Amino acid sequence: MSTDFKSIPVIDVSPLVAKGDDLKMGQDPDVRQVVKQLDRACRETGFFYVKGHGVPHSLMKEVKDVTHKFFHLPHHEKLKIKLTPSTGYRGYQKIKANITKGVPDLQEDIDYYRDVKRGMYGSLGEILEGSNQWPQDPANFKASMEEYIRLCTDLSRKIMRGIALALGGSADELEGDKGGDPFWVVRLIGYPGKSPANPQTNDIGCGIHTDYGLLTLINQDDDITALEIKNLSGEWIPATPIPGTFVCNIGDMLKIWSNGLYEATLHRVINNSPKYRVCVAYFYEPNFDTLVEPLELFVEKSGRARLDQKAVYGEHLVDKVKNNFVMEELN
Numbered sequence: 390m391s392t393d394f395k396s397i398p399v400i401d402v403s404p405l406v407a408k409g410d411d412l413k414m415g416q417d418p419d420v421r422q423v424v425k426q427l428d429r430a431c432r433e434t435g436f437f438y439v440k441g442h443g444v445p446h447s448l449m450k451e452v453k454d455v456t457h458k459f460f461h462l463p464h465h466e467k468l469k470i471k472l473t474p475s476t477g478y479r480g481y482q483k484i485k486a487n488i489t490k491g492v493p494d495l496q497e498d499i500d501y502y503r504d505v506k507r508g509m510y511g512s513l514g515e516i517l518e519g520s521n522q523w524p525q526d527p528a529n530f531k532a533s534m535e536e537y538i539r540l541c542t543d544l545s546r547k548i549m550r551g552i553a554l555a556l557g558g559s560a561d562e563l564e565g566d567k568g569g570d571p572f573w574v575v576r577l578i579g580y581p582g583k584s585p586a587n588p589q590t591n592d593i594g595c596g597i598h599t600d601y602g603l604l605t606l607i608n609q610d611d612d613i614t615a616l617e618i619k620n621l622s623g624e625w626i627p628a629t630p631i632p633g634t635f636v637c638n639i640g641d642m643l644k645i646w647s648n649g650l651y652e653a654t655l656h657r658v659i660n661n662s663p664k665y666r667v668c669v670a671y672f673y674e675p676n677f678d679t680l681v682e683p684l685e686l687f688v689e690k691s692g693r694a695r696l697d698q699k700a701v702y703g704e705h706l707v708d709k710v711k712n713n714f715v716m717e718e719l720n
């Protein structure tokens with residue numbers, strides 16, 4: 390349920406970060422304040438900035454720096470970690486190899502997924518079996534990303550606990566066989582800048598979409614506004630960078646679990662600046678093989694009719710992956 394929001398709220402999650410390992414956190418007045426703010430943001434906007442998250446700003450910067458460095462390498466270097474079906478769709482894809490609703494996006498990427506061991510999810514997970522591809526250059530690339538992914542996973546787990554409380558459940562309501570073994574996706578994205586030689590007037594960095602899972606943590610360059618969020622009346626509200634914060638948004642699976650009370654808000658990216666922009670996008674997802682449907686408890690809380698939607702998360706993801714690439718580019 391999106392509204393006519395004009396701006397995106399900022400939430401200081403530090404009490405949740407401090408107490409989020411304790412399942413009794415819901416009794417803490419500071420945590421309850423955060424939970425209230427999460428509830429409001431998830432109902433009204435589906436997007437919020439997260440501060441007080443505990444991920445070192447130096448690491449947030451470092452992962453953007455190595456991403457910039459990688460995308461500045463010559464094309465043949467980048468192709469050393471090329472994404473193909475045989476790499477489990479993990480690796481580098483060049484500009485316009487990715488498509489959104491049939492239109493190629495003006496972005497290049499590297500995609501990473503949580504490990505899928507052979508046979509782990511039967512035929513469902515097969516296309517994602519493969520190893521993540523790490524560039525040799527820059528040298529600190531793999532170590533910084535792995536540390537970053539570990540911290541984002543932990544932060545997301547705590548935010549999800551806050552959200553479970555906000556929905557009137559217990560802190561671990563959405564764990565166990567639902568989201569206790571969370572899948573994750575990381576997409577490092579580079580959006581070329583506009584220049585007289587490269588005007589790209591009508592080119593969209595990422596077309597209108599919703600994200601697929603539970604929560605997304607966007608770590609974007611500080612000096613360029615390019616991400617835009619659609620409100621109920623169709624206006625595009627910019628997610629202007631606030632240094633040191635993540636932009637957090639809700640994905641399709643959380644919308645279903647919450648019976649539509651929380652919205653997976655539409656967004657897009659247009660880089661109108663002359664500068665190259667990067668974004669490190671971390672996607673926190675449910676268990677790969679879990680069937681996601683509106684939870685009875687939340688149907689009651691939402692006070693509306695049960696949404697007629699359900700999906701096995703892994704199927705939803707695989708369906709997207711299969712339809713996201715210009716196939717000829719992957720040979």
Ligand SMILES: N=C(N)NCCCC[C@H](N)C(=O)O
Pocket residue numbers: 487488489490494574576595598599600601602672709713
């Ligand atoms: N992994 C996630 N959620 N990324 C969202 C990407 C959305 C754009 C993609 N080309 C698409 O059309 O879905």
Ligand SMILES: O=C(O)CCC(=O)C(=O)O
Pocket residue numbers: 576578595600607609615616656657658668670
């Ligand atoms: O570049 C951004 O700021 C957001 C990218 C995005 O929405 C996505 O990849 O899902």
Ligand SMILES: [Fe+2]
Pocket residue numbers: 598599600605656
């Ligand atoms: Fe997105």
